[in-house]
Amino acid sequence: MKILVVEDETVVARRLLRMLAEILGDHASLTHRRTLDEAMDWLRGHPVDALFLDLNLAGKNGFDILAEAVAGPQQTIVVSANTERAVEAFEYGVLDFVAKPFDAARLRLALDRLEMGSPAAPPRYLAVRGARGIEMIVIDAIVLINGAGNYAEVVLGDGRRVLHDKSLDALTRLLPAQFQRAHRSHILNLNDVARLQSLPGSRYRAVLKNGDQVPVSRGRIKDLRQQMI
Amino acid sequence: MAASDGWDSRHWYDVRFRTLAWLRCRVEIPELYRAGQKPMGLYVSGTLSTEIWWNGELLGRNGQPAGNAKSETAGDINVVFFVPPERLLPGDQTLAIRLSAHHAGYRINTPLDALYIAPYQNPLSVIRNQYRPSMFTVGALLLAAAFLAGMWLRTRTAASAWLALACVFVLGQLGAEVSRAFWSYAYSWHATRLLAVSLFSLAGGFCLVGYLTARFAGSRRWLIPIVLVGVISIPILRVPDLITILIIATSLVCGLGVAFVTLRRGQRDAWIALIALLGALIVLAHEPTQFLDQGQFLTFTLLLLVFFVDHIRSFDRTSRERDQAQLTSARLELELLKKHLRPHFLMNTLTSLSEWVETAPRTGVAMIDALAKEFHTLNRVADKTLIPIEDELDLCRTHLRIMGFRQDLEFSLEVEGDPVDGLMIPPAVLHTLVENALTYGAYQQDTTLTLTVERGPRRALLTLRVPSKATDAGPEGTGLAYVRARLAEAFGERWVFDGGPDNRGSWVSRLEFPGVAQ
Numbered sequence: 001m002k003i004l005v006v007e008d009e010t011v012v013a014r015r016l017l018r019m020l021a022e023i024l025g026d027h028a029s030l031t032h033r034r035t036l037d038e039a040m041d042w043l044r045g046h047p048v049d050a051l052f053l054d055l056n057l058a059g060k061n062g063f064d065i066l067a068e069a070v071a072g073p074q075q076t077i078v079v080s081a082n083t084e085r086a087v088e089a090f091e092y093g094v095l096d097f098v099a100k101p102f103d104a105a106r107l108r109l110a111l112d113r114l115e116m117g118s119p120a121a122p123p124r125y126l127a128v129r130g131a132r133g134i135e136m137i138v139i140d141a142i143v144l145i146n147g148a149g150n151y152a153e154v155v156l157g158d159g160r161r162v163l164h165d166k167s168l169d170a171l172t173r174l175l176p177a178q179f180q181r182a183h184r185s186h187i188l189n190l191n192d193v194a195r196l197q198s199l200p201g202s203r204y205r206a207v208l209k210n211g212d213q214v215p216v217s218r219g220r221i222k223d224l225r226q227q228m229i
Numbered sequence: 230m231a232a233s234d235g236w237d238s239r240h241w242y243d244v245r246f247r248t249l250a251w252l253r254c255r256v257e258i259p260e261l262y263r264a265g266q267k268p269m270g271l272y273v274s275g276t277l278s279t280e281i282w283w284n285g286e287l288l289g290r291n292g293q294p295a296g297n298a299k300s301e302t303a304g305d306i307n308v309v310f311f312v313p314p315e316r317l318l319p320g321d322q323t324l325a326i327r328l329s330a331h332h333a334g335y336r337i338n339t340p341l342d343a344l345y346i347a348p349y350q351n352p353l354s355v356i357r358n359q360y361r362p363s364m365f366t367v368g369a370l371l372l373a374a375a376f377l378a379g380m381w382l383r384t385r386t387a388a389s390a391w392l393a394l395a396c397v398f399v400l401g402q403l404g405a406e407v408s409r410a411f412w413s414y415a416y417s418w419h420a421t422r423l424l425a426v427s428l429f430s431l432a433g434g435f436c437l438v439g440y441l442t443a444r445f446a447g448s449r450r451w452l453i454p455i456v457l458v459g460v461i462s463i464p465i466l467r468v469p470d471l472i473t474i475l476i477i478a479t480s481l482v483c484g485l486g487v488a489f490v491t492l493r494r495g496q497r498d499a500w501i502a503l504i505a506l507l508g509a510l511i512v513l514a515h516e517p518t519q520f521l522d523q524g525q526f527l528t529f530t531l532l533l534l535v536f537f538v539d540h541i542r543s544f545d546r547t548s549r550e551r552d553q554a555q556l557t558s559a560r561l562e563l564e565l566l567k568k569h570l571r572p573h574f575l576m577n578t579l580t581s582l583s584e585w586v587e588t589a590p591r592t593g594v595a596m597i598d599a600l601a602k603e604f605h606t607l608n609r610v611a612d613k614t615l616i617p618i619e620d621e622l623d624l625c626r627t628h629l630r631i632m633g634f635r636q637d638l639e640f641s642l643e644v645e646g647d648p649v650d651g652l653m654i655p656p657a658v659l660h661t662l663v664e665n666a667l668t669y670g671a672y673q674q675d676t677t678l679t680l681t682v683e684r685g686p687r688r689a690l691l692t693l694r695v696p697s698k699a700t701d702a703g704p705e706g707t708g709l710a711y712v713r714a715r716l717a718e719a720f721g722e723r724w725v726f727d728g729g730p731d732n733r734g735s736w737v738s739r740l741e742f743p744g745v746a747q
Binding site: 010103 | 573582671
């Protein structure tokens with residue numbers, strides 16, 4: 001597992017790295033950067049599974065940092081002193097929020113969440129990197145997400161399509177329960193599904209409220225039917 | 230001496246002498262006394278002893294007139310003689326008064342103030358009627374004096390005391406004046422009574438102007454003319470009413486002086502006092518001879534009440550300003566304490582501490598010591614306006630030590646220049662600058678901050694130099710509002726605080742303030 005720790009407090013970073021190494025043993029590849037800029041530079045050439053992120057870096061506003069982090073392909077775990085901003089952090093789509101001071105047991109819990117990929121609290125926004133910087137999209141506005149290589153194409157209620165850096169797998173686990181994988185290449189927002197149709201040849205599809213049609217794989221149809229009831 | 234009283238003044242002549250004298254005149258008697266419908270009284274007021282002869286027969290005596298002071302017995306200042314109807318002759322009556330005034334004690338135009346016939350009654354009740362309007366002011370003055378005295382006890386403000394005393398002395402003057410209507414005394418006391426009136430007016434005028442100097446921070450020199458007029462006029466002039474008028478006029482003019490100078494200085498609230506004093510002076514100038522008996526107490530009470538209301542308003546404003554200042558101090562104290570409870574400082578410190586405790590317990594303990602010291606010092610200085618700079622430097626160094634433990638680096642503060650002993654500074658001002666330097670400097674190697682102290686006779690200049698790559702004001706950050714508020718709280722407007730890059734890799738903050746030596 002590849003982890004990047006972004007923390008400007010030397011001793012705090014040392015503690016984090018020491019404990020992660022102890023828990024993960026040989027599986028871990030740990031990197032430390034002191035600033036977000038340095039971290040982003042590193043990420044360009046070295047994709048990681050998770051970012052352990054301090055929200056207060058050299059006096060910068062934590063949520064600009066956070067938006068930058070959660071828009072990336074990796075999962076983000078916040079390690080911060082500002083616990084009163086945890087709710088907001090989860091809304092941004094972080095996987096976990098570890099309050100300082102922390103111990104090894106708390107980090108183990110965060111790593112478990114990382115393994116499962118499901119956040120401690122559901123997000124309200126999805127951060128997408130657009131031409132004009134990072135945009136926070138309200139999750140309820142997402143109708144459909146299509147896989148597109150390493151990216152995901154997010155289709156919004158107003159017909160707009162935006163690209164997100166995370167994979168469909170990561171998104172499936174990150175998003176709330178109303179978002180279900182219908183197909184290798186599609187995640188549906190069940191709230192936007194009008195009905196499920198059976199087609200000749202044991203093929204299935206979902207008809208969305210906006211009229212769009214999305215194929216549903218044979219293995220998923222039973223689950224979806226149950227969820228729709 | 231109205232005509233209806235039946236006094237015929239045709240035969241009146243001046244009595245200027247002090248020897249034994251006779252006064253003779255003819256008196257017309259109104260019909261109602263002849264018919265016996267009302268008892269007839271002959272009223273005599275003045276600083277004299279009298280023997281009254283009615284149609285050649287002795288009617289009565291007030292004291293014992295005589296040719297010299299030794300054999301004279303002083304009569305009462307106000308007396309009435311009953312004239313029985315059977316003593317009346319048809320036509321005009323012949324009234325002869327044998328009088329002497331050896332005990333008057335001061336120069337007088339005439340010893341006889343009043344001589345008239347009126348229905349018989351207590352002579353004092355007639356005088357009382359004359360003073361009635363003045364007596365209405367007693368209650369107001371008493372109440373104001375009591376309230377102001379209470380205010381002085383609570384706040385110890387000089388203005389309250391001055392005004393309370395002014396009320397008391399005006400009351401004293403009123404008492405001395407009005408006592409004549411309640412107490413029929415031997416005329417030899419009259420001079421003493423009038424002297425008391427003058428002295429009370431002197432003290433009252435003095436306190437009135439004293440109040441104005443206290444209220445408007447005016448010069449006490451305005452009190453000198455009043456004292457001079459009192460000291461010179463009382464022994465020299467020997468005309469009591471004139472002395473009192475002079476004293477009152479001088480007090481009003483000096484009060485006007487204080488108000489005028491205050492107004493010129495730009496303190497606009499002095500105009501109320503100015504108008505009130507001007508009004509009183511106009512009333513006095515309008516009828517100076519009648520002022521003492523009639524207008525004086527109403528005028529003075531009105532004047533004092535205007536000052537009273539103005540004083541309360543000013544007091545109210547002052548206490549509101551004081552409350553505001555206290556509120557600001559409390560807010561600054563809270564801000565300082567909160568700064569150390571802010572999660573970013575506290576939780577990062579505790580996380581680092583956990584790491585040291587687990588990996589290098591000795592360092593952990595040293596860090597705990599530093600933390601304890603910082604909180605101890607903080608607790609001691611947070612509620613102060615000014616602290617010895619040694620305490621402030623302690624606070625800075627302890628903070629640097631804690632931050633050193635957090636970054637596993639050596640941070641230090643060097644002090645150079647003039648000695649710092651006796652220099653006072655608002656708490657956590659340098660500390661805030663040091664804190665900002667560390668937050669925005671993001672130092673990754675051992676770092677020394679330098680504080681240069683320069684002290685003049687009245688000012689102290691502190692220059693803090695910290696390594697910084699910053700080239701504009703941006704990185705100094707949020708604590709500066711705190712620094713400015715603390716400086717304003719301690720030094721009003723007598724401070725300078727600025728900062729900027731020196732183009733040699735440092736950020737320089739400059740603090741200039743009065744170098745209070747304590």
